[in-house]
Amino acid sequence: MNIRQVEVFHAVMTNSTASRAAEVLRISQPAVSKAIQELERDIGFALFRRERGRMYPTAEANIFFKEVESSFSGLTRLKSAAARIRDFGSGEIKVASLSALSTNILPRALRGFQARHPNVAISFQAQLSSTVKDLVASGQVDVGLAADEIETEGVDVRPFARYRAAIAVPAGHRLEQATELTPEDLDGEAFIALSPEDTTRRAAEAIFRDRATKLKVVLETPYSTTICAMVQAGLGVGLVNPMTAEPYVGRGLTIIPFKPAIYFRTLLVLPPNRYPSRIVADFVDEVMKLSIFQ
Structure with missing residues (x-):
């Protein structure tokens, strides 16, 4: 038969x-x-x-x-x-991102993508960069954005963006009017720090050691958004990605460029050895329109 x-x-x-x-x-x-x-x-x-x-x-x-x-x-x-x-394509796309880009870059990219594919279901989650990498590597998500601290074995990566780090200070702080901040300006300040594995934190710590700057770390967190909220509440100052701080600026928080310049670097993460579907390719296209290298 x-x-x-x-x-x-x-x-x-x-x-x-x-x-x-x-x-x-x-x-x-x-x-x-x-x-x-x-x-x-x-x-x-x-x-x-x-x-x-x-x-x-x-x-x-x-x-x-x-x-x-x-x-x-x-x-x-x-x-x-x-x-x-x-x-x-598959009719569905699954995306994951580090928290720092989940409130600005991703919403904009998803808005542009949805205009092109209004009938495609979208699943999005904000995670630690290491988790984003694991989700992509295991095929649980189609596209990820992660900090450059991740191990890249088992995934395909491409540079996505580079943002010059800034110091977030609360409204009314003595440093609020500065145009740039150096390590010496921060000596003795209550400091809200990123997690020790963060590459930007490590770069900053190397500079602070070279300049004999002593900070009083009052809190550690892997999330730049948490740093912004804590600075806004007056707990101290912190090193932040300016894209993350964008929604807080003018609302009890000011960001000031840090000198010497150090950078937050992010990667676009894709499953290895897989040709992307049409909808994944279109989403990547929308994300890369927002790629910034300062």
Whole structure:
């Protein structure tokens, strides 16, 4: 039994006669009869009674037809799925990002992507950079944005952005009016720090050691957004990604460039050895429009 034989049987049952089935399938009536005979031989029972040149379905044919109808419904769903994949890729995209870009870059990229693909479902989560990398490597998400501190083994990466680090200070702070801040300006200040594994924190610590600057670390967090909130609350000052601080500026927080310049670097992370679908490629295109190298 093969799919062509079943297709011919389905056409005869739904069109009542072999001649109309032949017209629908665009084959000859003898070809229809031959396919039915081969199907009957393969399945081991008669599907039709032949009387005066016409074919009448047997009781077994009606039972078999119910199963065939069910299979054809599944085939219709497959055709619909194929059409969605053709038009929209998988019809779904899963994205993960480090928290620092989840409140600014990602919303803008997703807005542009949604305008191009309004019917595509979007799943987004903000995570630690190491978690973003693991989610991409395991195939649980299609695209990720992560800090350059991650191990890149097992994923494909490309440079995404570089932002010059700034010092966030609360409103009314003695340093609020400065145009730049050096390590000496921060000596003795209450400091809200990024996690020790953060590459920008390590770069800053090397500079502070060289300049003999002593900071009073009052809190550590992996999230620049948390630093901004803590600075806004007056707990101290902190080194932040200016993109993260954007929603806080003018609302109890000021950011001032840090000198010498150090940078937050981020990577676009993709699954290894996989050609991206159309929707993933379009999302990457929207994200890369927002790529910044200061």
